[in-house]
Amino acid sequence: MKNRAAIIESVDLISADVVGLAKIIFEFSELSYEEYKSAETLMDFLKGKGFSVESPAIEELPTSFIASYGSSGPRVAVMAEYDALPEIGHACGHNLICTTSIAAAVALKNSGAIDEAGGTVVVVGCPAEERGGAKRVLVEKGVFDDMSAALIIHPASMSTGFDISYALKTFSVEYFGKAAHAAADPAKGVNALDAVIQMFNGISAMRQQLPEKVRVHGIITNGGQSFNTIPDYSSAEIGIRALTMEEVDKVSEKFRRVVEAGALATGCEFLLKQTEQMEEVYVNVPIARLLDKNFESVGEETTPRTYEQGVGSTDVGSVTHVLPAIQGYIDITGGKDIPTHTKEFASCASSDYGYKAMLRAAKAMALTVYDLLSDQSVLKEAVDYFEERRKEF
Template structure:
């Protein structure tokens, strides 16, 4: 590319600034109307409409997912995928800041659209539902069903208490636990009952004891969804949902088997029957592309962004279905910092922080940095050639 990369980055940054009001309005609308995974009707529609106004051709309901979409502009040889998340959490709304993620994807797409021909780009925006639904993550389904075909690099930005260009995440899988016993009168004939709630209790104690033997980077967490209907009836059914996380998919398989043994032990100890299910597939660990991460770091440093120490971010381990994308397509998934500590993601106070002036500034900064990173990918010959060669086809 003969164009001056610095000048191109100035143009994308200016485009982000010009779109400030529309971007913030989109973020605040999504924030004010939180929708759960696979129910993001308004958020996906608003984002699709905003992209249409910028000249993108939008396909709604792709991959047989009503709230997924794909939007494209340009026909260049480098296909850039911008991932937009917009689902909320039960009870606490946008406590992971997906309103910011969706709006940053829009702002980046808006900034890149006028440069698509000049940079020989195809810009693809993928509306990816249900990132928070670990049993039915939207990106996994969209990846398997072809939505990412042709995309050669995938980018998004995620709000966090920390700023970091390439944080790591854990592989994760769900355990859907169903215990079945036998009901009985809890006072008149308790000896006739087989208590499914007791089976869960034994299993939970076993998991608690197991934790002392697990590595520090392993997580096992869960909730009981039901454990009886009335205190004078021995519960014959109990359900729980657990999430098991580990550093890699290989590690995850071993940890999952140990967690399953705890539930099987609870069933055995109480005479119950246990059924263990899972969702569509595990979330893979995130593999950040080193060249894209280096470019992002360079651009963020030039913009005056300051990163948290690696050791602090290394302890802040979550999971994302973008990890599955990163095993197939070169991927960048930075954290944009909101400086909220001790408040962290998945707390109500973090939801409140994601619609503040500081959050608005952060998402616009993140969008400008993603656009600058795309400029580098398009104009650095070796990087461009590698990405075109490595993309999904």
């Protein structure tokens, strides 16, 4: 109990510094793969708190990093995200994700809890969640190979240790036609815009025969440059989501035929590329229950996660496929139904209420890491659950 109280007090003692850090990251609002100032600022903060920092974590991701403190024994990762969205900035609250994890890690060090429990807390700096799913690359390159467990807490309109997510694949589609004057010589053209419109019409028809909880959505990224020229080029970005990657793959094959049909109908050539992949989250129930318990111990009311609250995709899923891991949620809206990826949610991520919620999340996260490191039976339960669930992968 003494260490738990010391952890909570340690978060309070660094609260002004951490809130200041969250405000700085919010102002930077750097896009995926461009988070140079954010990563440098976070690393400097951790170095100043006595953490050993390695940067980049892997060469493929220059804005990734690993910061650790501890000794031999289990290593528990707390994941930090810090990329923003185009135009609307930190409308997914990643400025609070990184500071939650950093505050938790620093509190574990400053309180002496890590030294007493043994093991190591590791802050994994994870860039490019919004575009690219960079955690999948971190997993593939072995960053999580020596981790015993991993946690992250995401801002939301409710608090819970549990998550539901879609598996996701994204695609780029390009059509290549032939330009012609739209008034003088239209018959000489091959209309690439018609092809991409046919594709979207085909997607709309395909949706009628798709299972529940499958999502297909996208945008036209290039539809021509001049109204009086038959477009010789068009492009689009499409995302396909389902509850399992197996279902995503089935729908992706149907989608491929729809893309081909757009080309056949118009006489265009096409190029289809997969650009991103995010696995579904496999929740580690023992760790999720532990986080729920620790949320409640710091005065945070928890709410069961349901599909009605809205479900997205996250590259945290890739991490949950290789070790015991969770993505929890912290309410930064005061229970108001404010969707992420909106200007309104960005306002919540830079509000006094949001900062106070972030500090409560840091306390709950730090307590959960301490539970995993200080009691071998707790970590063993999480590992055993993962190994049993892994048989389903």
